[in-house]
Amino acid sequence: MRAWKRGGRGAVLYFYLWQLALARRARALDRALDFDVVHHVTFASSWIPSGLAFVGKPFVWGPVGRHPRVPDRFLARGDLRARAAELAKAACKRAVELADPFLAATRRRADLVLGIGPDDVAVLPAPVRLRARAFLACGTEHVPPARDRFERSAGFDVVFAGRLVDLKGPRLALEAFARLARAAPEARLAFVGAGPLRATLLARAAELGLADRVLVTGHVPRAEVLARLARSDAFLFPSFEGAGMVVVEAMAAGNPVVCLDWGGPAAMTGAREPAPRGLVAPVESTFEATAAGLGDALCALHADEALRRRLARNACAWTLANATWSAKGERIDELYAFAEARHGRAAPTPPRDTVRAREAA
Numbered sequence: 001m002r003a004w005k006r007g008g009r010g011a012v013l014y015f016y017l018w019q020l021a022l023a024r025r026a027r028a029l030d031r032a033l034d035f036d037v038v039h040h041v042t043f044a045s046s047w048i049p050s051g052l053a054f055v056g057k058p059f060v061w062g063p064v065g066r067h068p069r070v071p072d073r074f075l076a077r078g079d080l081r082a083r084a085a086e087l088a089k090a091a092c093k094r095a096v097e098l099a100d101p102f103l104a105a106t107r108r109r110a111d112l113v114l115g116i117g118p119d120d121v122a123v124l125p126a127p128v129r130l131r132a133r134a135f136l137a138c139g140t141e142h143v144p145p146a147r148d149r150f151e152r153s154a155g156f157d158v159v160f161a162g163r164l165v166d167l168k169g170p171r172l173a174l175e176a177f178a179r180l181a182r183a184a185p186e187a188r189l190a191f192v193g194a195g196p197l198r199a200t201l202l203a204r205a206a207e208l209g210l211a212d213r214v215l216v217t218g219h220v221p222r223a224e225v226l227a228r229l230a231r232s233d234a235f236l237f238p239s240f241e242g243a244g245m246v247v248v249e250a251m252a253a254g255n256p257v258v259c260l261d262w263g264g265p266a267a268m269t270g271a272r273e274p275a276p277r278g279l280v281a282p283v284e285s286t287f288e289a290t291a292a293g294l295g296d297a298l299c300a301l302h303a304d305e306a307l308r309r310r311l312a313r314n315a316c317a318w319t320l321a322n323a324t325w326s327a328k329g330e331r332i333d334e335l336y337a338f339a340e341a342r343h344g345r346a347a348p349t350p351p352r353d354t355v356r357a358r359e360a361a
Helices: 011-033 080-099 101-109 118-122 170-183 198-207 222-229 246-252 263-269 287-303 305-322 325-343 352-360
Strands: 038-040 059-064 112-115 132-134 156-161 187-192 214-216 234-236 257-260 278-281
Touching: 059 101, 059 325, 080 101, 112 118, 112 325, 118 132, 118 263, 156 170, 156 222, 156 246, 170 187, 170 198, 170 234, 170 287, 187 222, 198 214, 222 246, 234 246, 234 287, 246 257, 246 263, 246 305, 257 263, 257 287, 263 278, 278 287, 278 305, 287 305
Parallel strands: 038 059, 059 112, 112 132, 156 187, 156 234, 187 214, 234 257, 257 278
Antiparallel strands: none
């Protein structure tokens, strides 16, 4: 079917059929290699089944999750196509979750289910929740910040990074920044990314009189994204998605996060924890009120430098302790042992080199 699939067209159906074919292939590989654990990593979609569930070995499924449906009031007015797409996606996911025996078997056979966040674990069927753990889908390199990283820049630089689609909330970000811009003439906003809302954002920035203070970069190399994050003062990301993986990279670079009290970004920001890493704004009954809440959060960071710096330090420290690939690798060791024990096989003894390395650390 590769000749039929082009880019994103039909990607979900292609992946679903690929998983059906994978079951047979994986069993053949297991007969040759005798796997200890099989682990389904991607797509990170909790409504698409996995062929690895049928290998018959300790099976880890995830991290998996789903994007909540974007409320209609946050979709572009008059964009009937986007609204229809959101409804169709929600209906498709719900139908698969209720009626697909392949997905039911995946859930039933999983010795361990990893949800991309606490919300994704909470919505699993009750028997599955007993075998589920929250586990961040994304990670980042261990790059300690520069000594002067937490000092404010000459202006007040705000960054949004992601595709310019309604799921990510760039229109909300622009309206929130406009609220900050009235109080902070030195503030600037950079949209790092490309997408169908680019022209809409540029037109609205000009309408607000902010054309010279709002930059839309288009697609840029990842190294350039990270460099911009490393010199910004705040990361603004009012996304409705269940994950929001760029949030971890922004926090590792020393950015306090401003986001919605919704989904993955809010969970990563830890706004209600003892050492929060950013500020969240409620999802209000109107687009305008929600944007105002985000704008107020930006204004709070701009007005209180001690608060901004404290959140930035918390963000960087938490990410380096919990979301580096090495930290996540150690957690994966423990999770694999859990899956093996639950499957009825004794957890393996760590290799001697691994034990010596941990003792030395």
